[in-house]
Amino acid sequence: MAALNGCYKGWEDVYNVIYLDCATDNGYNQWPWEGYTSFGNGSITASDVDAANRWSYTTIQKCNAFLENADKANMDQAKKDRMKAEARFLRAYQYFTLTQLYGNVPLVTKTVTMEEANTIKQTPSRRSVSLSSTNWRPSRRSWM
Numbered sequence: 774m775a776a777l778n779g780c781y782k783g784w785e786d787v788y789n790v791i792y793l794d795c796a797t798d799n800g801y802n803q804w805p806w807e808g809y810t811s812f813g814n815g816s817i818t819a820s821d822v823d824a825a826n827r828w829s830y831t832t833i834q835k836c837n838a839f840l841e842n843a844d845k846a847n848m849d850q851a852k853k854d855r856m857k858a859e860a861r862f863l864r865a866y867q868y869f870t871l872t873q874l875y876g877n878v879p880l881v882t883k884t885v886t887m888e889e890a891n892t893i894k895q896t897p898s899r900r901s902v903s904l905s906s907t908n909w910r911p912s913r914r915s916w917m
Contacts, residue, residue, distance in 0.1 A: 795813040843856065877897055879893040
């Protein structure tokens with residue numbers, strides 16, 4: 774259970790969700806001291822610090838590590854299946870966010886070293902979203 778909790782740590786925070794809405798018609802940020810005015814006035818670019826901070830594979834790497842090791846745990850299979858589905862969902866959500874912000878991104882479904890990570894080519898965003906949206910579902914529904 775602690776390993777899955779680690780996948781959730783740093784997964785998302787309220788500031789990312791709320792301030793990303795400011796880049797749409799859903800929200801507006803009027804306070805320049807918060808640093809998100811560019812989201813609200815439509816001038817945000819990929820080089821903006823607040824946008825660039827979204828480029829992260831930390832949660833994806835944590836989920837991949839969890840999925841690679843989950844079957845080693847001695848626990849109820851239904852609970853293990855549910856936890857693996859949660860990790861796949863978190864990973865899928867991260868890919869959805871990355872493709873919405875950046876388009877084509879590297880698709881990584883296993884843990885990789887820093888050297889390997891720097892050699893992975895971009896995957897068309899359609900494939901990333903397709904794989905991640907179908908891959909998070911559990912193999913059976915016994916946990917429901």
